Amino acid sequence: MIGSDTMARLSDIIEEFIKTLLRESEGQLELQRNEMADYFECAPSQINYVLSTRFSPNQGYYIESRRGGGGYIRIIRLDVEKNDYLHYLLSEGIGIRITEKNALQIIKRLFEQGDILEKSAYLMKSAITDKAIMIPTNLKDNIRAGILKSMITAIITWNSKKV
Amino acid sequence: MIGSDTMARLSDIIEEFIKTLLRESEGQLELQRNEMADYFECAPSQINYVLSTRFSPNQGYYIESRRGGGGYIRIIRLDVEKNDYLHYLLSEGIGIRITEKNALQIIKRLFEQGDILEKSAYLMKSAITDKAIMIPTNLKDNIRAGILKSMITAIITWNSKKV
DNA sequence: ATTTTTGACCTTCTTTGACCTTCATATTAT
DNA sequence: ATAATATGAAGGTCAAAGAAGGTCAAAAAT
Numbered sequence: 001m002i003g004s005d006t007m008a009r010l011s012d013i014i015e016e017f018i019k020t021l022l023r024e025s026e027g028q029l030e031l032q033r034n035e036m037a038d039y040f041e042c043a044p045s046q047i048n049y050v051l052s053t054r055f056s057p058n059q060g061y062y063i064e065s066r067r068g069g070g071g072y073i074r075i076i077r078l079d080v081e082k083n084d085y086l087h088y089l090l091s092e093g094i095g096i097r098i099t100e101k102n103a104l105q106i107i108k109r110l111f112e113q114g115d116i117l118e119k120s121a122y123l124m125k126s127a128i129t130d131k132a133i134m135i136p137t138n139l140k141d142n143i144r145a146g147i148l149k150s151m152i153t154a155i156i157t158w159n160s161k162k163v
Numbered sequence: 164m165i166g167s168d169t170m171a172r173l174s175d176i177i178e179e180f181i182k183t184l185l186r187e188s189e190g191q192l193e194l195q196r197n198e199m200a201d202y203f204e205c206a207p208s209q210i211n212y213v214l215s216t217r218f219s220p221n222q223g224y225y226i227e228s229r230r231g232g233g234g235y236i237r238i239i240r241l242d243v244e245k246n247d248y249l250h251y252l253l254s255e256g257i258g259i260r261i262t263e264k265n266a267l268q269i270i271k272r273l274f275e276q277g278d279i280l281e282k283s284a285y286l287m288k289s290a291i292t293d294k295a296i297m298i299p300t301n302l303k304d305n306i307r308a309g310i311l312k313s314m315i316t317a318i319i320t321w322n323s324k325k326v
Numbered sequence: 327a328t329t330t331t332t333g334a335c336c337t338t339c340t341t342t343g344a345c346c347t348t349c350a351t352a353t354t355a356t
Numbered sequence: 357a358t359a360a361t362a363t364g365a366a367g368g369t370c371a372a373a374g375a376a377g378g379t380c381a382a383a384a385a386t
Contacts, residue, residue: 009386011330021166030169033377039165043332048378053329068339070172071376120286123317127290132313135298135306143306146297147290154289158282174340196367206342211368216339231349234366331384341374346367353362 014040014050018075027077028162051075057153058091062160079160086115086156094149097141103128103148116155124151177203177213181238190240214238221265223272245278249319257312260304266291266311279318287314 014036021029037044055061055075064074080087089106098106104125111121126132128148133140177199184192200207218224218238227237243251252269261269267288274284289295291311296303 009330025166029166031166032169034375035165044377045333045379046331049330065377066339067337067375067377069341069375070170070175071339072169073377119321120283122321123283123286123314124290126313126317127287127310129313132310133306134309135302139298143296143298147295147310150289150292150295151286154286158285172340197365207367208343208369209341212340228367229349230347230365230367232365233350234348236367327386329384329386332382334381335379337376337378339374339376342372344370344372346369348368349364349366351363351365353360355360356358 010040010042011046011050011053014042014047015054018050018055022075022077026162027079027160028074030072030074032071033073047073057149057156060087062153062157076157076160078156080156083115083156083159085113086110086152089152090149090156094145094152096145098145098148099141100128100130100144103144106148110155120155124148127151173203173205174209174213174216177205177210178217181213181218185238185240190242191237193235193237195234196236210236219268221272222268223276243276245276246319246322248276249278249315252315253312253319257308257315259308261308261311262304263291263293263307266307269311273318287311290314 017040018029018031021031033044033047036047040046051063051073055063057078060078060080062076062078064076066072078087093106107116107121107124107128110116110124111118116124128144130137130140133143133147135143180203181192181194184194196207196210199210203209214226214236218226220241223241223243225239225241227239229235256269270279270284270287270291273279273287274281279287291307293300293303296306296310298306
């Protein structure tokens, strides 16, 4: 198509670049935001944009970072194959709110499937009970969903982490 | 080089150095501030910085020092009985609200003391971060305190249940 | 209408250096 | 010999500078 030399969007290029790096580094890498921004001649915040739109847990990635001198951004590719059910829970299973009963069921199932040890199940349950979440009742299910998803992301991340 | 390992912070290196020394000396040691600063080629005050940000009483350490000729800095690791510390956290240590930073410090300490495994620490951290607790900022510290105390209660219960 | 790009402003953490306080010892004055 | 003083060797404090990353909204592009 003449004249439509669709310049690839920079965000897509950065996305690919990161994914290539990840392939070369067993699914885990650290980068400097400013270095990246420099390399791609873009605003530093564009790196955040790429990360938040293309590297969410939902999409199979987890981001850790630290500010200050010696700061970094760490990107971990989650092994969604091996953590099938866990990943399903994140992307569709849980949603924006969940009752105590449902949450407890999920945790029970995680234990029964061998995703977590009994002790971890016990710990997780303690974090999402109505008693633990001290806030007006109408909000508990929302908070619970956030905490449960965060814990599940942690489990997947742990399972995916390099030694 | 993008994606290469990030440089470790000097303060972290000094922290590890001291913790290793402590392990080799039954939890108590004396050092000379200038000697340390010399060894790590840093400003003497950086030693104080490391001590105050990483060896506070909350983090499980106690510092004594003397000035003048023959001066020294003594670092003492507080080795509390496991359950004593857990109960202390419930009764006074945590209170009705706690910041993310303090909560993370407590969990790190639980791991370093051998109260919990690294994986459990990782799970616990994921449950109490600001990101996990999706509610207006001014309420996060309250919710966090409730969840953390609930998890600590679970640890105590688990410890006493399994004989 | 939606996604991407940009930039102004913010927060966190670390490093550095100038200046201060304390203590032991050596020196000096009585 | 004793008391007062000077000296130097520690460690302490604090604020400024530096080094990251984060957020948010306006502007631009699709």
